[in-house]
Amino acid sequence: MEYCIFTEPQQGASYDDQLAFAQAAERLGFDGFFRSDHYLHMGDGDGLPGPTDAWTTLAGLARETSRIRLGTLVSSVTYRVPGLLAIQVAQVDAMSGGRAELGLGTGWFGREHDAYGIPFPAKRFGLLEEQLAIVTGLWSTPVDETYSFAGEHYRLTDAPALPKPVQSRVPVIVGGGGPKRTPELAARFATEFNIGFRSEAESAEKFAGVRAACERVGRDPESLKLSVALPTLAAASASELDRRAENLGRTVDELRGDVNIVGTRDEIVAKVERLVAIGANRVYFQLMDLQDVSHVEYLGEVLPHLPR
Secondary structure (H helix, E strand, O other): EEEEEEEEEEOOOOOHHHHHHHHHHHHOOOOEEEEEEOOOOOOOOOOOOOOOOOOHHHHHHHHHOOOEEEEEEOOOOOOHHHHHHHHHHHHHHOOOOOOOEEEEEEEOHHHHHHHHOOOOOOOHHEEEEEHHHHHHHHHHOOOOOEEEEEOOOOOEEEEOOOOOOOOOOOOOEEEOOOOHHHHHHHHHHHEEEEEEEEHHHHHHHHHHHHHHHHHHHHOOOHHHHHEEEEEEEEEOHHHHHHHHHOOOOHHHHHOOOOOOEEEEHHHHHHHHHHHHHHHOEEEEEEEEOEEEEHHHHHHHHHHHOOOO
């Protein structure tokens, strides 16, 4: 089992806020620090001090951490052309000594595209399929060869396919609840399939679907990591849980349920044990308040009690 901290910096977090979280997560023994890739805050609040670019941030964190895995959950195919994305991720991989992971998805938040002038085509699965093929193709091309690709959306001609990542295979995360195309893309291109913000029953159903997709393409389902990303509210006492929920403009009762990870140590352990039972082998604890490093600290106290 692996355990990662997952953040949403577009809601209002500076680079220094993210650095504090990443360094705390590393010090406390978490396996990874991941962030969303968005440019506009959602819901209430003003999002100050404003957005931070995901791969620029991860490049900085690569130089200020030494062990923890670093990646996106997930980058949108609408933000970057695949040739440049492959270079960016390979560079962060080199800067981190081989710790980068790429989460890639279709994108969904049309309002942020309008706000920053980013094209947002109605149909994006074709973009995702081609970007996955191109990025992995560039990385796997031998150093003395070139890479070309001719698709409906992208065309590359004799790309030198450089630089190469440090890792022989950069982990690629594909996620989502689609019943057909998402599992197929994960089976073909990904090292990890992620499902977020779903009940245990729904997550189990999606895991079964992607395993079946692996079998259809002749891949060993055991070679694909399965993960969940869930909003998390954790504390040692009821009063501390109330305080953290209030800081988010919510109540503890609103956050409890079959989806989120909410409670004290024993409740968190029980929830994670159920996730393990349905097949998860990586859990992302989504923390929304990036000024509350003590939230990471408390989860660090829980970490030794979780299944390994």
